[in-house]
Amino acid sequence: MQISYHSEEETMALMEANTNLLARTGKVEQMSQVLSKTVKTTKTKLAETEDWNRRNNKVVHGLSERKENANALQYIMTQPPLWFPTLKDAPPEIMRAHRIGSHRSQPTKPRVMIFMCLRYIDRARILKAARGSPLVIEGKEARFTADYSIATRVRQKSCHLVMEKARQAGYQAFLFYLATIKVSEGHEHRFFQDLVKLKQFLESGE
Incomplete structure (x- = not known):
């Protein structure tokens, strides 16, 4: 069995190579941390941008589908002043409305409705009214939430x-x-x- 011995020069060269490798590894780890932080920041900004684009939207949970006759917009445009008396003098202006998900002939629970107000202040007024006076329709409470990403x-x-x-x-x-x-x-x-x-x-x- 032969035992290999390194000269002092070879040992120093190996140690230097190892030091350089550790330095490069450290730089890669630093770059990875920077990239990870950049990705996280980018994702947060994208979510905030999407939330901003949805700022005038409102989501309604538990709202019966039987009274709107497949016309969600026409229905939701007339209902807020009837649901919340504080909105009668200045009814909110609603631009779009639809149910989320495909129609079912015998749903176990109503599909979520989402609608878009013309102004953010209208969305805020509806939310404030709903918090002050919970909406109950056909014995079931309908909940209003913000539309976030x-x-x-x-x-x-x-x-x-x-x-x-x-x-x-x-x-x-x-x-x-x-x-x-x-x-x-x-x-x-x-x-x-x-x-x-x-x-x-x-x-x-x-």
Whole structure:
């Protein structure tokens, strides 16, 4: 069995090559981190742009389909002042409306309706009225929500569980755009964008 020995020059050359390789690897890792951050920032900006384009939209859940006679726009244009008396003096102007999904002859539950207001202020007025006086039609409550991008909805959905834990702990919890959670106790208010930090806060019992 032969044992190979390296000369001092060869050993130094190998060490230098290893150092250069580690340096190049470090640069690649740094570039990867920069690219990852850039991709994340780009995705966030795209979601915010899509949310902005949808800012005048409103989504209605649980609204019966039996009264609109396949004409969602005509139906929704006349209903808000009847649902919410505060809108009678200045009815919101609605430009488009449609149901999401294909029509079913015997649906187990009504399809979601989405409509677009002419102005953002009209959308805000409808939401405010719905919060102040929940809408019940044929014994079922219809809910109004904002029309956000899929990315934003996914982020907000991830907040619901920890918000429920905050409420169980005696706090009031509110979700603000984009995915900021406001936790209140009396006159003290805290805002969290990091779910891990909110969980740590709840576990600490401060």
